[in-house]
Amino acid sequence: MRIACQALIAVTLAAGLSLPAQAAYLWAARTDDGAxxxxxxxxxxxxxxxxxxxxxxxxxxxxxxxxxxxxxxGSGFAVEAGASGDVRAEARQLDGQGGLTIYHARAGRSETRAVSDLELVPTRPDGNTFRLFWKGKPVAADRVNVQTSAQWNRSLQAAKDGSVTLDTPFPGRYLLEVSVRVNGVVTVDGKRYEAVRHTATTSFEVGK
Incomplete structure (x- = not known):
C-alpha cells in the first residue's frame, strides 16, 4: 500500500494532533479455542x-x-486456531464522501516489534506500557482510548516520551485504540481521497 504525504502524518502525530476516537474500529481477539x-x-x-x-x-x-x-x-471474520504469536489484521472502508478509513488491528501483546503502518506496541513482552509507531518509527499520540470487557473505560494521555501506561485491575479483555487523520488530499494505491484516517487497535487478555 502506497500512501502519499507520509511525512505529513508523521509530523501530525508527533505534534499530538490525533483525532478523537471514532465510533467504529476494527479489533482482533483470541477466542477460547485459540482462533x-x-x-x-x-x-x-x-x-x-x-x-x-x-x-x-x-x-x-x-x-x-x-x-x-x-x-x-457471523458479524465479522475469523482466523482458524493454530497461529502462534500476535496476529495482525488490516482492512479498508469508504465513507461515501471521498474519504477512506484504513483499519489496523492486533491481537496480543507478546511482541515488541511494530509491523502494521500504525500500531500500538508494548515496550516489553506482555507489559502495560505502549508506544505508538508509524511506519516503524515511534511517534507521540495525543490520546489513547482504553475499553474493557468489564466496561472499565479510560482515556490515556501520553507521557513526555510519548508512551502510555495503563493499569489492568480487572480480568478480561483490554483494548487500546487510537485514530489519526492525514490532512489534505491523499493518494493511496494510485487513487486520490479527500481524507484518509488510520485507526489502530491492540487487544489482549488479562487472566484472573
Missing amino acids: VSLRLGELSSPRADDDAGTLLAPRAFLADGKALPLSRA
Whole structure:
C-alpha cells in the first residue's frame, strides 16, 4: 500500500494532533479455542453483518508477513486456531464522501516489534506500557482510548516520551485504540481521497 504525504502524518502525530476516537474500529481477539476473531465496531457493541461486509481487502498476517486464511464468521471474520504469536489484521472502508478509513488491528501483546503502518506496541513482552509507531518509527499520540470487557473505560494521555501506561485491575479483555487523520488530499494505491484516517487497535487478555 502506497500512501502519499507520509511525512505529513508523521509530523501530525508527533505534534499530538490525533483525532478523537471514532465510533467504529476494527479489533482482533483470541477466542477460547485459540482462533482469532475480527470484528468491526466497538468492543461493547460490534456492528452487524452488513457493516462487516463493507470492509475492503481484509487480511490477517503474522509478524513475519505470513498471510493467514481469513473467512467470514457471523458479524465479522475469523482466523482458524493454530497461529502462534500476535496476529495482525488490516482492512479498508469508504465513507461515501471521498474519504477512506484504513483499519489496523492486533491481537496480543507478546511482541515488541511494530509491523502494521500504525500500531500500538508494548515496550516489553506482555507489559502495560505502549508506544505508538508509524511506519516503524515511534511517534507521540495525543490520546489513547482504553475499553474493557468489564466496561472499565479510560482515556490515556501520553507521557513526555510519548508512551502510555495503563493499569489492568480487572480480568478480561483490554483494548487500546487510537485514530489519526492525514490532512489534505491523499493518494493511496494510485487513487486520490479527500481524507484518509488510520485507526489502530491492540487487544489482549488479562487472566484472573
